[in-house]
Amino acid sequence: MSRGTEARPSEARARLLSTATRIFYAEGIHSVGVDRIIAEAQVTRATLYRHFAGKEELVLAYLDQADRGIRAQTEAARASADSPAERVRAVSRSIAEGIRSPGFRGCAFLNAVAEYPDPAHPVHRAVLAHRQWFLETVTELLEQAGHTPADAAGRHLVMLRDGAMAAGCLFDPDLVCETFLQGVEGILQAHPAATPPRHTTA
């Protein structure tokens, strides 16, 4: 009953997916073949195609797993703070932690979309969906913090995040994180829960 007719976890499938995740993230997608993946996952070719319709589905599963991980990490950071502004800082800090962590190789989604420029491709659309979720999430956070044009602030924060993720593996990660977190502070201070409409420093 416990593992009856419904989908099994399948030890082999888990090895496959975690190996694909590791290699795709570290080396890119088009440049690694299924041979590499099945070899390092210690799985045969037939097993791969028993669990995934093809390489593309493996890529989609990789991105889906990354998406779940980031959502969970973001939710944890969000829940760790009390005030709205602190929630923005906590999410930003969790991003900075990722950039600083060893093996960081940029944003899995930005890297993937660079290899799948066709907007109609499922992989490209998965990236867009993830980004849409993130934009909405941070915009909501900033809105709760009382920022008047929450849309603009959200786009600003996402843009800063994208830049930090892109540069994090090309420059000194510590400097990138410092710049990013200072930029986040700038956003938080630039749109300060206004009583009158806009206008801040001058």
Added chain:
Amino acid sequence: MSRGTEARPSEARARLLSTATRIFYAEGIHSVGVDRIIAEAQVTRATLYRHFAGKEELVLAYLDQADRGIRAQTEAARASADSPAERVRAVSRSIAEGIRSPGFRGCAFLNAVAEYPDPAHPVHRAVLAHRQWFLETVTELLEQAGHTPADAAGRHLVMLRDGAMAAGCLFDPDLVCETFLQGVEGILQAHPAATPPRHTTA
């Protein structure tokens, strides 16, 4: 005399490089083969290998051409403005123009480095060299504008540019440009020319 013993422009080579540039930028590098390129350039395989040692050299030539183009565009923008702060704005506006232009597909260098994660690879190093030049250029511009921590401001501006370039082909380009240019204004106002030195528009 005009086309003597020195290197010729070689009509075929020019077609090869412009075709490679167009296809690599629009569709990525690993996912297009030399067959595609020689077919669309209307050149035979032998001609390709007569001018380039291999695909990798073609990729390097593509990035070199992109680098020259961006440097020229930046220099033109820089020269078009009088005050230091206006030079920063002019360079930023030229970046925004690129993002808004049809066929924009992100930063050629960020896209390329996503496919060449190995820091020792010539393509990866070409990307780092280009980025180093850009960071130094904008830092110098901001320093001339009298911004006290010019390094931090330069890194901030580069981070914003990276984010804008990454998102420019994934979101509404107009909104991306608006966010980017507002962010640049924020940088210019956040590090306000210490006490005395420059200062132009007040």
Added chain:
DNA sequence: TGAGTGCGAGACCGAACGTTCTCCCTCATG
């Protein structure tokens, strides 16, 4: 006029690509 050369045309190479196939073993359930 004849040597040199840039280029087109296309055959060809070995390797790697993603994918499908058969065969055999294991093991839980009828």
Added chain:
DNA sequence: CATGAGGGAGAACGTTCGGTCTCGCACTCA
């Protein structure tokens, strides 16, 4: 015990990859 599904092992599929090869034409310049 019989059965059938899941998985390992690996041969093999056809295609495409990047790269090399020969050959012949058209052109330029000494």
